[in-house]
Amino acid sequence: MAPLHPDRSALVSRLRAAGCVYAEDEADLLVAAVDSSDALAALVDRRVGGEPLEYVLGWAEFCGLRVAVVPGVFVPRARTALLVEAAVSVAGPAPAVADLCCGSGATTLALAARLTPRWLVAVDLDPTAVACARRNLAGRDVPVLQGDLYDPLPPAWRGRLDLVVANAPYVPTEAVALMPAEARLHEAPVALDGGADGLAVLRRVAAGAVDWLAPGGHLVVEVSDGQADALCVVLTGLGLAPRVLREPEWDATAVTARRPG
Structure with missing residues (x-):
């Protein structure tokens, strides 16, 4: 042709x-x-x-x-590369990993390429995102489960995860209307709206990590720069040890939090 x-x-x-x-x-x-x-x-x-x-x-x-990616699914942002880098840096050998709010499965796919996990699972609430992630992860023996955060994980994994990763929604509800039209008009609201202060979902992710992480395991999340300190207060209150990472070139902020061993 x-x-x-x-x-x-x-x-x-x-x-x-x-x-x-x-x-x-x-x-x-x-x-x-x-x-x-x-x-x-x-x-x-x-x-x-x-x-x-x-x-x-x-x-x-x-x-x-x-x-x-398909219409309605959260489009992976370049800034989320910091989340991947942070997760890889704390993962350890042959980690057990859960990627919550996985969207298209982009972060899961990147982690599968960078780590050699003994377990790796992706989770999302949105059925359209789950179908898209399954397409992206086909042939990699990585299950993609539909459900709310930790709910669909096998009960036997409780307290045994080395790494929980979440690119959860963190845009404050009132700020969603100020986002670029490409996001607010086309991506699923559930992938954007983080509640009144943007931390509603991340608080739930953090609370669940206390039960699901193994001693010495890490939670790694993305957040805005202005929310990092408030999130660290939440994590510290749960007994986790947080650390903030910033990459100005990507306009990216990630927080890691270790469960004491």
């Missing part, structure tokens, strides 16, 4: 007029994704209409991996 020869300048101009900051890069990705002018026009119409680029393409890049 002959390669496409679209008017790249016109395509870039149309994307830029629609508010796409990286119009040149997006144009190249859209052209590479199709094999006909009609298909390209359909994708461009979707993007210009405000649909996230990742939904239009059907994938997002995360930690050097191509992760499938």
Whole structure:
């Protein structure tokens, strides 16, 4: 089949007029994704209409991996690479790992590539996210369970997890309306809304970690920079030992918390 020869300048101009900051890069990705002018026009119409680029393409890049995404599922953010780095740094050999609020399974997939876990499981409440994560983790012997945080985990794992990872929603409810339209209009609210102060879900994740972590195990979560201190107070009150990690280049903040051994 002959390669496409679209008017790249016109395509870039149309994307830029629609508010796409990286119009040149997006144009190249859209052209590479199709094999006909009609298909390209359909994708461009979707993007210009405000649909996230990742939904239009059907994938997002995360930690050097191509992760499938579908409409409604939380799109992996580059900043979450810090969460992965933090988790790897505290995991230890052959860890037992649970990834809560897994969304597309991007973090689980990155951890599977970086660790050699004896157990690895992903959990999400949203059935659309669960189906997407199962697609991304197919063939890796990693179960993806549907349910609320720790609820679907095997009871025998209680007190035996070395690592609990969670990219839980942490946007304060009133701030969701201020998010970019691509997120607030297209991603599932359950993946964004963290309650009045943004920490409602993370408090539950932290409380459950006390029961589910093995002695010496770690909880690792993502949070905003302004919420880190408040979360550390919660973690300390639960008897966990927190540490804050920041990566300004990624505008990323992660918190690790160790259960005393």
